Amino acid sequence: MNRRTAITQVAAMLGGAFSAPTLLAMKRWEDYEQSPSFGTDFTLTENQKLIVAEVAEMIIPKTATPGAKDVGVPAFIVMMLQDCYKTPEHKSFLEGLGNLEKKQFLNLNTEQKTTVLKQVENDSVEEMKAYQVQQTKMGDNEDREQMAAQAKGLPFWRLIKELTMLGYFTSEQGIKSSFEYVPIPGKLEMIQMKPNQKSFAY
Amino acid sequence: MNLNLKSDKAHTFDAIVVGSGMTGGMAAKELTEKGLQVLMIERGREVKHIEDYDTATKGPWEFEHRGRVSIHSAEEYWANNRFGTLANEETGPFFTDDKQNPYIEKRPFDWIRAYHTGGKSMHWGRQSYRMNRQDFEANAKEGIAIDWPIRYEDLEPWYTHVEKFVGISGQAEGWEVLPDGHYLPAMPMSAPERYFRETMMKKLKRPVTIGRVANLTRPQPWHTDLGRASCQYRSKCARGCPYGGYYSSLSGSIPAARKTNRLTVLHDTIASEVIYDEKTHRAKGVRVINQHTMAVEEFFAKIIFLNAGSMNTAALLLNSKSNRFPTGLGNDSDQVGRNIMDHHLGVGANATVEGFENDYIFGQRPNALYIPRFRNWGTDKKDFLRGYGYQGGASKSDWKRGITMNGFGASFKEDMSRPGTWTMGFGGFGEILPDPSNRMFLDKDKKDKWGIPLIVFDAAFGENELAMRKDMMASAVEMLEVAGFKNVTGFNRSDTHPGLGIHDMGTARMGKDPKNSVLNKFNQVHACKNVFVTDGAAMVSSACVNPSITYMAMTARAADYAVAELKRQNL
DSSP states (O other): OHHHHHHHHHHHHHGGGSOHHHHHHHHHHHHHHHOGGGOTTOOOOHHHHHHHHHHHHHHSOOSSSOOTTTTTHHHHHHHHHHHHOOHHHHHHHHHHHHHHHHTTGGGSOHHHHHHHHHHHHHHHHHHHHTTOOEEEESSSSOEEEEOOOOSSOOOHHHHHHHHHHHHHHTSHHHHHHHSEEOSOOOSOEEEEOOTTOOOEEO | OOBOOOOTGGGEEEEEEEOOSHHHHHHHHHHHHTTOOEEEEOSSBOOOTTTTOTTTTOOGGGSTTTTOOOHHHHHHTTTGGGTSSTTSTTTGGGSOOTTTSOOEESSOOOOOOOOBTTGGGGSOOOBOOOOOHHHHHHHHHHTOSOOOSSOHHHHHHHHHHHHHHHOOBOOOOOOTTSOOOOOBOOOOOOHHHHHHHHHIIIIIOOOOEEOOBSBOSSOOHHHHTTTOOOOOSOOOGGGOOTTOOBOOIIIIIHHHHHHTTOEEEEOSEEEEEEEEETTTTEEEEEEEEETTTOOEEEEEEEEEEEOSOHHHHHHHHHHOOOSSOTTSTTOTTSOTTOSOBOEEOSEEEEEEEOSOTTEEEESOOSOOEEEOOOTTSTTOOOSSSSOEEEEEEEEEOOTTHHHHSOOOSHHHHHHHTSOOOEEEEEEEEEEOOOOTTSEEEEEEEEEOTTSOEEEEEEOOOOHHHHHHHHHHHHHHHHHHHHTTOEEEEEEEOSSOOTTTTSOOBOTTOBOSOTTTOSBOTTSEETTEEEEEEOSGGGOSOOOSSOOHHHHHHHHHHHHHHHHHHHHTTOO
16 A cells, blocks of 8 residues: 555656546545545554464475565465455454464464364365355356355455465466476477476466 | 537548457458558557557566456456456456446446457457358248348358458368368367367267467468467467467557558547438548547548447447437437347356376467357257357366365475366357347436446346256266266356357347348448448347457458449449
């Protein structure tokens, strides 16, 4: 949000120096700032942020390759929750964090943390059943996940795991250290897997 | 009326083309190549080929929300967003802000628009199939709506003409249901797909082929002359291709038209009405509004091609009122805006594939398999009319599989860096029957910011479509099961409406009789012969194949006829 506020302030200072589309975009950011539906009220305490970072790192730890914290996943998760999710998800996410706070998550040892997260994971398997998640095809290039509408937001575990993976496996370091990154394949070939074949990423 | 009075001469052309998308581009190319001075009017901003493809070569990490749509964008693009991730940062700039360009839904209509140079050709699905002989005869045979005034043979040479220019990769199969065209080398099928094709042919006698797609697998000299190169298999077409690897008006028809030095393009210019001349019984030009300055101007031409996109073309006709046409230009039959068709989708099945562990794919194929219609074809008879095709295929799962499976930690992370198992799925595209009560009209009071009446949509799927959808899901399940795949799951989305196929059509149909149709067999407005409509609005029935190549063939044919009629001094 800071960047956006800064842009708007700069715009105010410079007045007419901006093109119509830019000003329009800024006007939209202003609307964005003011409109209640955007859920910008979603904030975390410092302690909660530490838990998010810890859980993300446990999902994708630093090994021979960077981990979730190395590539900025914790901040990404918060930004995504603010920008792309609404109140029901904010609530369920905070509920999940509250649950970990009660368990003194940050004070547990690694083994205990793993046990707690496994329990959270298993509970969410049951919770997810209500959503009847389905992969659907919309033409040949567009796959969509369809879910039954629920009053309750997606479970905490699903949110943090999905956003951790998305944040990590689409980050530059995450892509280049995990996959064979081929932005311009130049050809299309049906091949046989090599030993230890990594996924191609494009 | 605040007319900007430049000299009439500077405002006079041989032809005006309204729209720069799939058919507007083709109309401009054909007319300029035949020697006409053409003015192309585009309501949206200018997008320059290659230069303005801002997101084309970005890495995944360069998109703030990594391909997801923010709540903010979802509200701005409230209609686009119904399709999927169109409004994300990769492609959002090339779709229309629905908040700024509202429309009214008496019944839900998923209207996907792209107001800029090239229109929706910039991010079309590129699947290019000819309609078959029976598609043109079905209405007459079954007593549905009205008969097409043309047959397959009328379009055949024009299919050839546009296929060669566009450049379509595919496999000729010799099937009557899917007439062969002129194809560049086909893209390969993966191992599970080859197995699937063989099994379907053998066990169900159902045809399966590789998609016929407008990507260059082997560019021809006339492609490279326009600066187009071979597909690089990035499969990021919808962002715009810096190689010109896929066909769009931006990579193909507009550069070809510019080469003639006879094309003038106006951007940010909204055509508000066609001006009818009561004395000559012809249209004399088009009134336009600049979308930024609101300045109103008039442009004049001997012939006018309307290619604004089916719904906007109909809206333009409805908004062009005169003493002769009090309810809109060419609307003597009251058919303008009626018979909205599309292809219904969001129904099919998915499965997991065991085996083929050692098979993998290098490169991203911007294409899928195609299963042409088999329903109500030959000896097959169902309790609904017409049929559907499927698009889909096999892919090897990537890290995203991890989202829904249990696991976390070091070994999970390691596992996610490797390909998973194969999955296979198909989604159907079903024919929609024409129905005069599926319509759009102009709102009496509400106007957009340019003072043009808002479009009201009043259309829905009928019994035939709903019955067909059940069969589409069941047949997809059946095929995947017959192939021996596992975890076969059918889907039939109930949250789709007309429009979502982005093949909206039928609002100014061709026909033999001016009493029940808007256009004649050469796409001329029956009672105003120098106005041609050659976008999807002209369609009499929808068939179940992706329609763009048919629209383009129709456009080239109409342009040829228009120029011949000009020479004969009939226009």
